[in-house]
Amino acid sequence: MKYEPVIGLEIHVELSTRSKMFCGCRVEFGGEPNTRTCPVCLAHPGALPVMNRQAIRYLTRIALALDCEIPGKSIFHRKNYFYPDLPKGYQISQYDQPFAIEGELHVGVEGEIFRVGIERVHQEEDTAKNIHAGESGRIAGSLYSLIDFNRSGTPLVEIVTKPEIHSPQAARAFLNKLKNTLLYLDVSDCNMEEGSLRCDANVSLKPVGAEELGVKTELKNMNSFKHLEKGLTQEIARQMALLEEGGKVVQQTVHFDVASGEISPLRSKEFAHDYRYFPEPDLVPLVASAEFVDEVRAEMPELPEARSRRYMETLGLPEYDAEVLTSSRNLADYYEESLGHYQDAKALSNWVMGELLGYLNATGQELSDLKVKPGQLAALLKMVDSGGINAKTGKEVFAEMCDTGKDPSAIVEAGGLAQISDQSELEALIDKAIADNPGQVEQYRGGKQQVVGFFVGQVMKATQGRANPQAVNELLRKKLSG
């Protein structure tokens, strides 16, 4: 029988508010343990939570960007379970009346656009951080644990997709698109290494074409795009093998070990399924009025699709360029800042997509690490346009700018790289090349036009590539024919 995978994702996003969800403690990453706590996020008796207005604005931005329906009223629930990272013994979350429902996100994978339905988007709070003492640093077999409540109470938004993703590649593409969208919205730094963006995946197999879903397993904390794709691939293979042997998939939470590539069942939290949800009596309902939603809509930043369309319509860029440049907010911002100093949108796009992205890919750097500032890139392109250096030298200068962060003019000057366009200087070099290579001159005059390339090469060699290629070409043809 042929099976197809059915994947649903559950994504948690830490919002980049200045203070926590329900108290005034500062939100930051790391720092000395337990230096950002108070009676509310430590759950001292009698302490009461109060909603952070900015967090709800961010939540609304996310809901709007995902084309969700925002019911007028939502309420908070207590999700009860025992765990040392949860000081109250419950997490404040949302249950049967979430903030937003029924959204969608369109994702491109291998040239095709597909739609992923969004089940719900709701607000909750993050837990504390556990540090497990023991050789492995993992929870199993640890001697004891240390709890740091700095993260406790950080605003956390949960986004749940419908089970409408059908391959590990598509899951990765979805997460990538979602992350990019969240970065555009300016609501989270989405740093997966620091845990600001976390992803769990539900995965099951069903016979191709079947309506009913198979038994699912849950993969926890896929903390990078690569792990998500690999973990899903591995789990799908495991389930496939089980089913083909006539076995059954057991509903459970599984762990993907990145180092070994193995899937193993995770020990479940005792009675974890029984959360005894009930309405949070300490928080009043959250009512998203039409005015409030409109206000947030008005402050929404431009999203990738809109930006891409603008690049095509007002800058005249091809669709491919527009897609690549808007594939991350950082890159699009960098491009636009450069464009403020240099007007040729397409030439700039070529350099950004070719040289700049090429350098980042080759070195594994992030754009934020790049030493070349947008103004410096623009200055380099102006030098190329004005004939100060030729394009080939420009690329070499760019590479050096990436390594050193120096201004292009300084590099050109120090390296004596300025382009030679001076007529008499070039003529002297060309005369010498012609005198040294009578055989090739004969060939050219005998009708072998492409020999001109050989002479251009000679002149370039003599000038270490600094000769103005157009000028050399013109002069050569004149002299060779004459």
Place this chain on the structure above:
Amino acid sequence: MVSHDDVNYVAKLARLKVDSTELDRFAGQLSSILGHVDKISELDLADVTPTSHVIKLSNVFREDAPRPSVERDEALANGPDVERGAFKVPPILEA
């Protein structure tokens, strides 16, 4: 009627230590509470909106402005065991 097993289960979830001599008493009390809920269920409530909150208030917000946190020593003072500036707890999973 709530059974002894039910009482033990709820006690376990709530991390409460319940003596076997108390099982009868708690089973009786819980049964009477559930019985009261059953009594309410006899009413036709199809048109009644569930009440999650009894006061007519919504959207009580605070501005996103950080306020000073408590001193770490003060925060840790109530913890029975402390190490390297953190609360120290026994192994989370039993071996």
